[in-house]
Amino acid sequence: MNLSTTLSSYFGRQFLAAVFGTFMAIMAVVFLLxxxxxxxxxxxxxxxxxxxxxxxxxxxxPHMGLTILPFAVLFGSMIAFTRMTRNQELVVAxxxxxxxxQFLLPALAAAAVIGIVKVxxxxxxxxxxxxxxxxxxNQILRNRDNFAALSKGGLWLxxxxxxxxxxxxxxxxSGEADSSGLGRVSVFLFGANSEFLxxxxxxxAQLLPGRWELEESVYTTPDAIPQIRKKFSIETSLTMDNIQxxxxxxxTMSFWELPKFISILEEAGFxxxxxxxxxxxxxxxxxxxxxxxxxxxxxxxxLTRRGGTLGWAVAGLFSGFLLYFISDLxxxxxxxxxxxxxxxxxxxATVTTMLGVTSLLHLEDG
Numbered sequence: 552m553n554l555s556t557t558l559s560s561y562f563g564r565q566f567l568a569a570v571f572g573t574f575m576a577i578m579a580v581v582f583l584l585x586x587x588x589x590x591x592x593x594x595x596x597x598x599x600x601x602x603x604x605x606x607x608x609x610x611x612x613p614h615m616g617l618t619i620l621p622f623a624v625l626f627g628s629m630i631a632f633t634r635m636t637r638n639q640e641l642v643v644a645x646x647x648x649x650x651x652x653q654f655l656l657p658a659l660a661a662a663a664v665i666g667i668v669k670v671x672x673x674x675x676x677x678x679x680x681x682x683x684x685x686x687x688x689n690q691i692l693r694n695r696d697n698f699a700a701l702s703k704g705g706l707w708l709x710x711x712x713x714x715x716x717x718x719x720x721x722x723x724x725s726g727e728a729d730s731s732g733l734g735r736v737s738v739f740l741f742g743a744n745s746e747f748l749x750x751x752x753x754x755x756a757q758l759l760p761g762r763w764e765l766e767e768s769v770y771t772t773p774d775a776i777p778q779i780r781k782k783f784s785i786e787t788s789l790t791m792d793n794i795q796x797x798x799x800x801x802x803t804m805s806f807w808e809l810p811k812f813i814s815i816l817e818e819a820g821f822x823x824x825x826x827x828x829x830x831x832x833x834x835x836x837x838x839x840x841x842x843x844x845x846x847x848x849x850x851x852x853x854l855t856r857r858g859g860t861l862g863w864a865v866a867g868l869f870s871g872f873l874l875y876f877i878s879d880l881x882x883x884x885x886x887x888x889x890x891x892x893x894x895x896x897x898x899x900a901t902v903t904t905m906l907g908v909t910s911l912l913h914l915e916d917g
Contacts, residue, residue: 558644558649558653558654559653559654559656559657560657562635562654562657562658563657563658563660563661565631565634565635566627566628566631566657566658566661566844567661568631569627569628569630569631569634570623570624570627570628570631570661570665571627572627573623573626573627573630574616574619574620574623574627577619577622577623577626578612578615578616578619581612581615581619582608582609582612582615585608585611585612585615586604586605586608589604589607589608589692590604592692593691593692596691596692598691599691599692603687603691606687607684607687607688607691610680610681610683610684610687611680611681611684612680613673613676613677613680613681614677614678614680614681614684614802616673616677617669617673617674617677620665620669620840621839621840621843621871621875622843622871622875624662624665624840624843624844624847625843625846625847625868625871626847626868626871628658628662628843628844628846628847628848628851629847629850629851629868631658632847632848632851632852633851636851636852641654641852651848651852651911652911655844655845655848655911658844658848659841659844659845662837662840662841662843662844663837663840663841665837665840666836666837666838666839666840666841667837669836669837670806670833670834670836670837671806671807674805674806674833675805675806675807678802678803678804678805678806679803679805681802681803682799682803682804685800685803705720705721705722705723705735706719706720706721706722706723706733706794707719707720708720708721708789708794710787710788710789712740712785712786714742714743715740715741715742715743715748716741717738717739717740717741717785718738718739718741719733719736719737719738719739719756719763720736720737720738720739721733721734721735721736721737721756722734722735722736723735723818724821732755732756732757732758733755733756733758734754734755735754735755736751736752736753736754736755736756736765737750737751737752737753738750738751738753738756738763738765738785740785746773747773748773749770749771749772749773750770750771751765751768751769751770751771751783751785752768752769752771753765753766753767753768753769753783754766754767754768755767758787758789758790758791758794761786761787761788762784762785762786762787763784763785763787764782764783764784765782765783765784765785766781766782767781768780768781768782768783770783799812800825801825801826801829801830802829804826806830806833809826809829809830809833810830812826813826813827813830824885824886824888824892825886827892828882828885828886828892828895828896830896831892831893831895831896831897832882832896834896834897835896835897835900835901838897838900838901838904839899839900839903841904842874842900842903842904842907843871845903845904845906845907845908845910845911846870846871846874846903846907848907848911849870849907849910849911850866850870852911874899874903877899878899881895881898881899882895882896
């Protein structure tokens with residue numbers, strides 16, 4: 552093993568140890584805060600036992616871990632680089648002819664690998680656990696019985712109706728301009744004990760305030776007697792926004808399943824902006840983690856040259872949080888369709904990477 556390989560291996564181990572330790576420390580705090588919040592929300596719920604709430608906190612933890620991972624990489628990188636700078640290890644390496652890019656390469660490679668594993672392996676596991684968490688949250692903490700599911704076959708809606716419930720099936724959104732209509736609709740009505748109360752088939756259904764208005768409908772009684780009706784009204788508390796929000800959120804879907812679900816959404820006539828934005832944000836994850844390493848290096852490596860350890864450390868942390876808020880702002884613009892989803896997802900990581908590279912070039916040459 553030559554000197555370059557030995558140094559790269561050492562720098563890589565130092566980086567991974569610092570990032571892993573930082574990540575676990577932050578996760579412990581986040582898990583504790585989530586558990587406390589769930590205990591508060593479930594204080595007056597009979598079904599919300601301590602064991603169940605702890606299970607919910609554990610189910611939510613992987614998703615929270617994916618969210619805080621960029622900050623763990625930022626903080627861990629700063630800790631690793633600062634420690635090696637303070638111990639004069641980087642000074643000795645540079646004196647031996649090792650450039651800033653050579654000792655950053657192991658950290659950048661490790662960050663890229665972490666990002667790829669996050670997207671391809673951890674994301675599917677976290678999405679499954681998040682789906683389970685949201686199901687328990689709706690059932691235990693929100694008492695929400697409404698349910699929406701979308702597949703290639705069409706849209707299914709389950710909604711509580713007084714003492715019973717109804718199940719609505721629609722082939723998709725009708726072509727009307729207001730996009731609040733559904734085409735080829737069937738509604739199944741059930742009582743409190745799940746007894747069948749009737750069925751309504753209609754060519755279309757319009758969602759009006761407080762009711763579904765079914766056009767050219769046929770009502771079939773429990774005795775299988777059809778009754779033709781020009782219009783048929785069914786009470787509802789849903790809105791079109793409620794229906795769209797009830798679909799599987801992108802966080803509950805595996806990265807590998809998102810393209811197919813996006814296609815299904817668009818074929819049914821529903822917007823898929825949120826899911827496309829999330830998909831591209833996941834694709835940009837490895838680049839974002841590399842950008843965090845560059846931010847950390849930009850500020851940590853200045854300590855020996857400029858002094859002011861605390862000031863540079865605070866500046867580095869501030870830059871990381873600024874990137875987070877700018878990302879949220881750009882994502883909001885993407886969700887509102889003011890800018891393309893691809894641009895919204897890739898811009899923060901790309902711009903930050905370019906700024907980090909430029910700053911390090913200036914540091915190396917200056």
